[in-house]
Amino acid sequence: MEKERFLAFTDAIIAIIATIMVLEFKTPDKSGWPALAELTILLLAYALSFFMIMTVGIIIINFIVTLKILLLEYSY
Structure with a gap:
């Protein structure tokens, strides 16, 4: 559960x-479009x-799931 x-x-x-x-x-x-053009760098940095x-979040989740599988597999 932890x-x-x-x-x-x-x-x-x-x-x-x-x-x-x-x-x-x-x-x-x-x-309009000129205002969006001014924010292009900010939007790219955000993206x-x-x-x-x-x-990083997906890597952490995959690591935890893999660790859980390995611990279950080698706990016997």
């Missing part, structure tokens, strides 16, 4: 980090950061 709690806690932390990253977006002063955080 492993499931740790996995849920890890998922929650990753979700909180992704949410805080979204809250950092500021509303542009202009409207890269989001991809990296989600990749």
Whole structure:
């Protein structure tokens, strides 16, 4: 049961980090495509950061699942 709690806690932390990253977006002063063009670098940085955080989260989840399988397999 402890492993499931740790996995849920890890998922929650990753979700909180992704949410805080979204809250950092500021509303542009202009409207339309020129305003979006000004935010291009910020959006690309956000996309890269989001991809990296989600990749780390998936790696952690896969590690825990693999560890759980290995511990069950070699516990006999």
